[in-house]
Ligand SMILES: [Zn+2]
């Protein structure tokens with residue numbers, strides 16, 4: 737089968753047994769793009785044009801700033817600033833002001849890194865579905881993983897048709913795994929709360945100790961830095 741993306745990373749991260757293997761993959765993909773934007777990509781004309789057009793969101797600005805090579809960031813932010821500067825020209829009517837306000841809002845709603853990460857992640861969502869139908873033992877790995885954050889679960893649902901003739905079975909395993917693991921986190925939350933009852937003071941907490949960190953990932957995905 738012709739996969740959208742190499743399956744190696746999917747096997748590796750799905751077997752790691754984290755709360756959301758796709759969050760882990762997204763972190764890696766994002767790091768690769770951040771690295772590119774701090775190194776080679778900054779020299780390429782095409783990249784400079786796209787950075788000028790879309791700019792960076794605040795999250796990715798901060799991430800670039802936290803890493804080495806501040807000059808590279810400053811050059812790109814400077815390119816973007818040139819594109820934004822005309823939005824500060826004189827405004828002569830309330831109508832024009834309204835229009836300008838919309839333009840400014842739109843100008844800060846785009847991010848070149850967000851777009852690239854999303855484009856790559858869509859290939860992963862499609863490939864996971866394809867692997868379910870095309871790879872002999874992948875269904876077992878999917879079945880025994882700990883599910884996904886709600887965002888990545890919804891993305892997998894969105895691209896489930898890539899499982900082809902196996903789509904019904906895929907959806908059954910996928911939703912079953914998510915339901916089972918959501919219930920597990922609910923159970924951990926309950927056990928965590930129960931442990932605060934003095935009657936349970938000496939009971940070992942087990943997995944419930946991490947109830948809130950697990951719920952954090954299940955609800956919102958892995959924390960980014
Ligand atoms: Zn996730």
Ligand SMILES: [Zn+2]
Nearest residue numbers: 793796847850
């Ligand atoms: Zn972004």
